[in-house]
Amino acid sequence: MNLHCRPDDDEDLSSPPTSSSQTSSSVASSEEEEDFLDWTCEARRGGSLKEVDLERGSRGWASPPGNLFQVRGANYFAKKSKVPAGDWLSKPVGVDWLRSSARLDHILGRSSGNRIVKSLEQAHRSGDGLKTFLLAINLQVPGRDNHSAVFYYAVEQPIVPGSLLHKFIHGDDEFRNGRFKLINRIVKGPWIVRAAVGNHAACLLGRALTCRYWRGPNYLEIDVDIGSSTVASYILHLALGYVNSVSVDMAFLVESQSEDELPERLMGAVRIAQIDMKSAVFVEPELTGWVAPSPTTTITPGTSQEKCAMSSSPLQSNLSWKKLSRGFSLLAHTSKVAGKVDDEHTRCEKNGFE
Template identity: 65%
Template sequence: MCSKTTQNQSSGSGSVSKQSSDWREEAINGGSLRHVDLHHGSNGWASPPGDLFSLRSKNYFTRKQKSPSGDWLLKPAGFDWLRSTSKLDNVLARPDNRVAHALRKAQSLNRSQKAFIFAVNIQVPGREHHSAVFYFATEDPIPPGSLFYRFIHGDDAFRNQRFKIVNRIVKGPWIVKAAVGNYAACLLGKALTCSYHRGSNYLEIDVDIGSSAIANAILRLALGYVTAVNIDMGFLVEAQAEEELPEKLLGAVRVCQMEMSSATFVEASPSPENATGPVAAVSKRGLGLSKWNETKMVHVALRFWCWTDAYAFTCYIVVRWWVDGDESDGNGAMP
């Protein structure tokens, strides 16, 4: 059920801006997890500033320097914590998706006609399938020729070589920070199976945690221990050429001591043909994962679930020892 949006009665450019943001406010405040205070919230989510993330700077390829990202390219537009009897794919194409519904409602009033939604759907396998769906949006057209424009319109291979997550532990037991570390990055398309769903006004990336046997096994140990840690996650398109620098975050989210029981149950995903909006393209990459890529994905999986169980961390330490070295900045999955 979508919450009602307050109508703005003022006039002028301020009114247009407020009306354009109304649908995002509805989406932000309408999920099962609350939008909470960045520093003190729990069982919810918040929007960390981009400066908390160190990304490749303008002179990265000559000096290997990183710098704070600065503002996000996209604005937060909600977070859904969902569960279902089967894996949820292409959630933005579902007629009951509340974020897409909020935008459609705004557009029916001749607002936000150029809005674009970018969503990342982290799919977690189990007896019940869970999805953590992060939504970001812009009201402005994506500049043609920009790295993000090329990512949206690019092919499967390009996206898998570029889609990156950066994450950091904000709050948690000392054993979390000692074993996992405070900061890491991963090219998700190299580590897991990613499916790309392109609609007329959105791009959704479905990231299948179950495609990695190692990450999946450790997650099974971790599922009961998700309430002790706050974690920041940022999403970006990796810069791999001088002219693409500096890197910029597309968007970022802080998950604050999330409880599994807070997930909203939804029916198995309907086919895209039954959705309200057209789906322009769907692409998928199935991986025969190497030991390197599987191990690197463990970093992301464990940071996402942030458990506090000593046995699980022992398993993680063994897996880290299995790979010679912690992070690389070459062609591996942890640049």
């Protein structure tokens, strides 16, 4: 079934991804898919970045098929073999490209509300989306204007107790930091970008950068602080801007570290296609009357336990997606210098070649 909303006249949406490795447990009934479409259509259309065609689109986001990414297969520990990832564990429901005078923490729990949360709450009132669990990944880019790229995903099927995703959602921060992985690939861009970043570079973000985890009753938000590493900040500060000419795919997953956890599955993926930095929507920081909850505490929207930290990075605001992707890749290569990553994760893995 086509999981895309019916496009508006001026929209050009991508074709739905397909995968031969999709398991029966992840296939929703037609009625469930209709409910999913009902509440997510507004969410997918409502962000500052529009959804665009996967192959031809620009100035927006798209959903790359999971098979474009190589992950650890069932025989990885015996043969170091990697395989196409197959379908995602969650479905994309939107992207926000935001800027603010302060670092934006805990997007889903803002007292002023979040558009994805509001869409889901409205669906709940009509009886739809009652089982939905939200995943949000907030990439925080420091600067004179702090930027956040927020990717939203919805898990419609019950999360199996004991599964790797269940352990990640309900585990502690130490477990999450040792498992939260990014795979990136440059789809389009100048040769200097491709040479600097490489392709299919994988990195444990929680080992290299500060990640904050916000756990709500029906969501998990992961805030990735790019400014938390001097190595990453240095790379980002020196990098040239190619934001208008670069398209990058990013996939997020929980790393499998034992045979019983194989094969790896993607939590979600996104393509950012030649975006315009100026398209970021300004969001007022919640500096008065709002404090962020502790990342280690199960919370409900609006509760407060821990104050938000302000970003004090001197980096300029003209940072690009190219720099972000390049920073992740080179950070994993150079992390021994920073003393943050050991063994296999002192470098970016080249999927399919290990």
